[in-house]
Amino acid sequence: MLRDFFLGSIKIHILHHASQEPIYGLWIIEELANHGYAISPGTLYPILHSLEAKQLLRSYDENVQGKIRKYYTVTSKGKTYLQEARQKVRELVDELYEKPKK
Secondary structure (H helix, E strand, C coil): HEEEEEHHHHHHHHHHHHHHHCEEEEEHHHHHHCCCCCCCCCHHHHHHHHHHHHEEEEEEEECCCCEEEEEEEEEEHHHHHHHHHHHHHHHHHHHHHCCCCC
């Protein structure tokens, strides 16, 4: 159950960062580690591919110091999804931290 919750959170993180600037695998693994998520490439890349298959991300290849690196950016559909996710997360956080009723 927690794994499903964390995978959802990771997807929101990915969409958020991809909406800010193009991202790539190793960078997002390191960024997620800063938030306490230990995620392997074997877990991350299927997530990236599924987000791309759902047209929430798009990818492009770029030559970086002689190596091809795949970058991901958010699509307009991904931005809409991210906005909806932000609203749901805000509602949840507000409810979790509201003062107890007497």
